Amino acid sequence: MSIYQIELGEEILRVEGLKVWFPVRKGLLDTILGKPKLYVRAVDGVSFNMREREIFCLVGESGCGKTTTGKSLLRLVPVTSGKALFKPRKETMEKLERLGVTPSDGGWVDIFNLPEKKFKPVRRDIQMIYQDPYGSLNPRFKIKDILEEPLLVHGIGGSKEERMELIMKTLERVKLTPASDFVDRYPHQLSGGQRQRVAIARAIISNPRLVVADEPVSMLDVSIRAEILEVLLNLRKELGMSYLFITHDLAIARYICDRIAVMYLGRIVELGDAREIIAEPLHPYTKALIAAIPDPDPKNRIGYRYLPIKGEVPNAINIPPGCRFHPRCVAYEEAVKKGTALKDLCPRKEPPLADVGNGRKVACWLHEAVRKAAGLE
Amino acid sequence: MSYVLEINNLRTYFFTLRGVVRAVDGVSLKLRKGETLGIVGESGCGKSTLAWSMMKLVPPPGRIVSGSIKIDGIDITRMSESEVRRKIRWRKISMIFQGAMNALNPVYKVGDQIIEPLIVHGKMEKEKALSVAANLVKAVGLPEEILERYPHELSGGQKQRIVIAMAMAMEPDIIIADEPTTALDVVVQAQILNLMKKLHRERGISFILITHDLGVVTELSERIAVMYAGKIVEYASADEIFEKPLHPYTQALIRAVPRLKGDIHRLEYIPGTPPDLRRPPPGCRFYPRCPRRFEPCDKEEPPLQEVEKDHWVACWLHVRR
Numbered sequence: 222m223s224i225y226q227i228e229l230g231e232e233i234l235r236v237e238g239l240k241v242w243f244p245v246r247k248g249l250l251d252t253i254l255g256k257p258k259l260y261v262r263a264v265d266g267v268s269f270n271m272r273e274r275e276i277f278c279l280v281g282e283s284g285c286g287k288t289t290t291g292k293s294l295l296r297l298v299p300v301t302s303g304k305a306l307f308k309p310r311k312e313t314m315e316k317l318e319r320l321g322v323t324p325s326d327g328g329w330v331d332i333f334n335l336p337e338k339k340f341k342p343v344r345r346d347i348q349m350i351y352q353d354p355y356g357s358l359n360p361r362f363k364i365k366d367i368l369e370e371p372l373l374v375h376g377i378g379g380s381k382e383e384r385m386e387l388i389m390k391t392l393e394r395v396k397l398t399p400a401s402d403f404v405d406r407y408p409h410q411l412s413g414g415q416r417q418r419v420a421i422a423r424a425i426i427s428n429p430r431l432v433v434a435d436e437p438v439s440m441l442d443v444s445i446r447a448e449i450l451e452v453l454l455n456l457r458k459e460l461g462m463s464y465l466f467i468t469h470d471l472a473i474a475r476y477i478c479d480r481i482a483v484m485y486l487g488r489i490v491e492l493g494d495a496r497e498i499i500a501e502p503l504h505p506y507t508k509a510l511i512a513a514i515p516d517p518d519p520k521n522r523i524g525y526r527y528l529p530i531k532g533e534v535p536n537a538i539n540i541p542p543g544c545r546f547h548p549r550c551v552a553y554e555e556a557v558k559k560g561t562a563l564k565d566l567c568p569r570k571e572p573p574l575a576d577v578g579n580g581r582k583v584a585c586w587l588h589e590a591v592r593k594a595a596g597l598e
Numbered sequence: 599m600s601y602v603l604e605i606n607n608l609r610t611y612f613f614t615l616r617g618v619v620r621a622v623d624g625v626s627l628k629l630r631k632g633e634t635l636g637i638v639g640e641s642g643c644g645k646s647t648l649a650w651s652m653m654k655l656v657p658p659p660g661r662i663v664s665g666s667i668k669i670d671g672i673d674i675t676r677m678s679e680s681e682v683r684r685k686i687r688w689r690k691i692s693m694i695f696q697g698a699m700n701a702l703n704p705v706y707k708v709g710d711q712i713i714e715p716l717i718v719h720g721k722m723e724k725e726k727a728l729s730v731a732a733n734l735v736k737a738v739g740l741p742e743e744i745l746e747r748y749p750h751e752l753s754g755g756q757k758q759r760i761v762i763a764m765a766m767a768m769e770p771d772i773i774i775a776d777e778p779t780t781a782l783d784v785v786v787q788a789q790i791l792n793l794m795k796k797l798h799r800e801r802g803i804s805f806i807l808i809t810h811d812l813g814v815v816t817e818l819s820e821r822i823a824v825m826y827a828g829k830i831v832e833y834a835s836a837d838e839i840f841e842k843p844l845h846p847y848t849q850a851l852i853r854a855v856p857r858l859k860g861d862i863h864r865l866e867y868i869p870g871t872p873p874d875l876r877r878p879p880p881g882c883r884f885y886p887r888c889p890r891r892f893e894p895c896d897k898e899e900p901p902l903q904e905v906e907k908d909h910w911v912a913c914w915l916h917v918r919r
Contacts, residue, residue: 282783282785283783412871414871442641443811443812443851443855444854444867446865447854447865447866447867469783470856509785511858512788513787513788514784515787515788515791515811515813515814516857516859517812517852518840519816519835519839521816522817522818528785528788528789528792530785534783
């Protein structure tokens with residue numbers, strides 16, 4: 222539940238078993254020796270769903286696959302396998318039907334299964350906000366040109382006047398007021414926070430259903446982060462879009478998101494209500510992540526921070542067998558010491574992400590529900 | 599009480615073609631031996647320039663214009679470069695530069711990079727330098743074998759430990775750490791902060807931690823200086839800064855950060871942007887964005903005054919004229 226409670230609508234996205242593997246280029250010698258092809262398994266079997274107006278958060282450390290997951294929904298990375306069923310807006314659906322796409326029952330289309338030409342109308346419905354407001358805006362375009370481009374691409378607004386009106390309205394929506402002061406400026410004339418609001422305006426001007434927001438405030442100063450988060454929350458209230466919010470900052474996730482999914486090495490290890498997960502994490506990795514975050518409280522200075530985690534993140538080419546977290550897991554270490562059944566289970570079998578009640582899911586053999594879901598008990 | 603560091607009315611300006619940028623504009627600061635200090639502020643507030651000034655390494659077109667920086671009672675602003683190099687830099691005060699872990703030379707082994715200053719500055723024989731380097735890497739929690747590795751074989755956390763070991767090489771009293779954990783993931787960040795705590799406790803190193811992250815700063819700093827637009831606006835113990843902040847900027851900054859525990863409050867933000875340091879506003883530099891501004895604020899600049907014991911603030915709400 223995010224800071225502002227809001228009623229969520231129907232389901233609009235179902236990601237099932239998403240895998241994005243990037244091939245590693247082999248050297249000539251490796252080819253001659255017939256070494257097997259290697260892959261960076263950036264996303265390695267991710268499933269989740271999202272509802273209308275929901276802010277769903279992917280959190281995790283760098284390299285856990287959260288950004289790749291977000292990008293795959295806009296088909297910006299080649300997907301290895303899996304499905305992403307999306308329910309477009311009505312107008313988009315009509316356009317798709319004209320192009321000969323037949324939606325499945327309930328109006329779903331599989332994002333990864335559409336040919337590029339037929340995917341274009343869907344792009345209007347799924348937009349992205351990037352992390353770096355200094356790199357994501359074309360420095361040679363005026364603000365009005367930056368915002369007009371998506372309108373031209375998607376054929377929104379019949380005349381120049383109509384488009385300008387929409388541009389002004391959108392700038393006001395993101396609190397760049399008076400809008401007339403901004404339309405003729407170039408990005409370099411704006412501050413970081415203002416640029417990020419232009420990037421948000423560009424994403425929402427086509428009235429998307431889903432916005433992938435990749436670390437939208439992490440490059441901004443703390444004093445203006447809150448303002449950008451507020452703009453995002455207000456836009457959701459006014460326009461009813463959903464956000465796939467990608468961040469490494471659990472405190473921000475707790476503030477803005479309804480639900481969060483914690484990722485580790487390409488998989489979701491825990492999923493559920495944002496505040497519940499942070500108040501009471503179930504997966505040993507989530508526990509370690511939360512223990513590591515420095516909360517602004519001078520009392521933290523007194524002791525050393527206890528970190529219930531061992532070693533470092535392995536690379537995504539050689540993912541450990543069984544539960545991919547087990548080599549770093551303190552619970553597994555204890556199981557080995559005590560000689561419990563987990564000592565054999567964790568390094569052999571990958572735990573499924575199973576429901577443990579109250580919409581909470583976790584992928585760890587410590588939980589009975591997970592063992593039951595795998596048919597082990 | 600003796601101070602290891604005493605900065606008095608320091609001004610460091612950058613003389614650019616487009617005007618004079620007053621990056622550090624009248625900063626005064628005192629640090630007792632063995633104390634840790636955090637300097638907090640947003641990008642462009644002058645915190646890194648302040649750090650470079652303390653090392654006397656301000657890059658051109660910047661230079662220290664006036665004021666003094668006394669390290670162990672000696673004013674380094676009056677020293678020649680060769681004297682600073684011989685007596686002060688790396689020996690009395692050293693620095694972990696922002697992004698230094700990515701500036702390790704990729705074609706040299708880690709060990710060779712650590713012993714170079716020991717041989718050049720410390721006039722050590724190679725054998726001696728290698729044994730010192732071995733002790734240094736052990737002190738930062740790395741195995742001795744790492745000296746034989748190249749930087750690309752190391753993780754981010756390991757590289758940052760190497761950079762800390764290098765800063766410790768000449769056994770300085772003060773180590774400035776400029777955003778030492780910004781590029782690291784939270785788990786690694788916590789490990790590095792634990793290490794810095796340990797070095798402070800066991801070796802008495804005074805860390806000066808420069809960061810924009812209020813969470814990070816509280817992990818290590820006994821005292822905190824809050825900077826805004828080239829000036830220190832508040833300077834007090836970490837407990838006071840968080841429990842009883844006096845300056846409206848400090849108050850706003852604390853309320854702008856989401857917390858991991860407790861109730862969720864609506865975050866506050868500071869409207870507007872920091873001033874252009876080429877043309878700072880007259881009076882208090884924060885007044886255009888300040889929710890509590892009143893009559894004197896846009897006319898006269900408030901001095902940094904000790905309003906309670908060891909609690910300094912530069913705001914007309916508290917400062918007596």
